[in-house]
Ligand SMILES: NC(=O)C1=CN([C@@H]2O[C@H](COP(=O)(O)OP(=O)(O)OC[C@H]3O[C@@H](n4cnc5c(N)ncnc54)[C@H](O)[C@@H]3O)[C@@H](O)[C@H]2O)[C@@H](O)CC1
């Protein structure tokens with residue numbers, strides 16, 4: 001499903017109005033009717049509901065004014081609190097304001113100098129519903145002054161709060177809270193969901209999300225070539241690589257894992273299991289030779305390849321030992337638990353330079369790249385990197401806070417500059433490709449914040465590439481299914497005690513949920 005930011009939404013609205021000729025007031029009325037439908041559904045058991053509608057002076061306020069008319073017509077007790085200067089209303093919003101005026105729907109007009117008296121507080125306290133139509137996608141600076149005071153009152157006294165388009169105060173693109181924001185129980189977003197509705201911290205303010213069709217033609221949306229997406233449940237099956245009746249283990253790829261070091265055998269084991277549990281045909285593991293026996297014990301189905309090492313870790317020469325295996329493999333998953341140091345950097349540099357098949361790189365593999373970023377120059381194969389925000393920061397010389405302030409732009413910048421696919425792992429993982437395509441992942445839960453969880457993801461993505469999925473799709477689907485496996489594990493075990501191994505064990509069920517064989 002396509003997702004947009006405020007600027008893209010404005011361009012789409014403009015195109016529908018200017019190029020197709022749908023009047024703005026028609027779009028606004030469609031938006032109004034969608035909101036009214038939700039409200040009537042939510043208030044159906046209350047005989048004469050009290051509704052207070054807060055309207056700003058932009059078109060979001062215009063939506064609120066239209067809603068006031070319909071709710072008034074249906075017999076509800078409506079009060080409009082308008083904040084701003086009615087003379088500054090744009091045409092469509094002014095039309096709705098004038099109608100409210102002529103119908104004599106009770107209204108209070110406030111501006112930044114106004115005093116919020118007890119009457120207003122009482123109205124909010126007594127209300128069955130508060131409609132938040134203060135700011136939408138046009139929010140352009142931090143919420144302050146009387147707006148800040150009203151948001152505090154709404155959040156404190158509001159029994160049930162419905163936001164139109166986006167809770168006022170949330171940046172529609174990044175999900176940042178600009179000063180203060182309404183904490184809604186329900187958000188009816190118009191036409192297309194805005195990325196800020198899915199990203200932290202904004203996503204915690206939206207309550208239930210309803211996406212309302214406001215009559216913008218599909219052609220107009222397609223023409224915009226939006227690049228942000230969310231993978232919806234019903235879209236997942238089309239991503240899943242098929243199983244063929246006439247096939248053998250070679251059909252589903254050979255994943256070459258390079259992982260582990262002394263004391264870090266678990267990372268190697270989880271990566272291999274992740275690859276197998278998502279459906280890889282063969283998994284082989286290159287490990288420092290001193291830990292080979294341990295991994296042979298841990299992993300029944302995996303072929304282990306002991307390779308040269310230095311103090312229990314990979315070294316420059318390790319690459320010569322693993323090189324013949326790379327020729328037989330379909331995809332490489334490298335990095336989990338390999339440790340750090342100059343020899344690891346040399347190993348990773350040789351691996352990236354000589355690889356002729358896609359690479360999925362995580363953890364210490366990423367740390368090595370961060371120390372010598374030039375190894376990403378002139379890539380000859382698709383590379384998927386799966387950093388968490390700290391590792392992302394190291395790759396870009398940014399702080400973790402800077403990465404998290406605008407994760408989508410961060411991912412886009414890095415993917416474009418280095419021609420890689422990125423999976424920025426966080427509570428809302430972002431997957432991006434060099435073309436600027438973005439997926440915001442919707443699965444997963446805090447139980448997945450546990451050691452080894454990322455190793456499983458590396459194995460899953462590599463396992464999907466092994467099954468012939470293109471690396472970007474593999475990163476998107478792998479991230480989704482990893483989160484789904486985590487959700488299944490949490491449903492059974494609870495979030496506190498679930499381990500990476502549990503996530504791994506639910507991967508087969510996660511993929512089974514969506515696979516439709518022909
Ligand atoms: N055709 C369209 O463009 C449609 C737009 N729609 C609505 O229009 C909204 C966007 O309308 P606008 O672009 O007018 O923007 P908004 O309604 O979000 O608000 C912009 C107004 O608020 C002021 N403002 C911004 N931040 C402020 C702050 N922190 N403190 C005080 N004032 C601030 C601006 O100066 C401007 O007057 C959407 O979110 C949606 O609700 C819908 O009616 C559907 C159709």
Ligand SMILES: [K+]
Nearest residue numbers: 132135166168
């Ligand atoms: K709003």
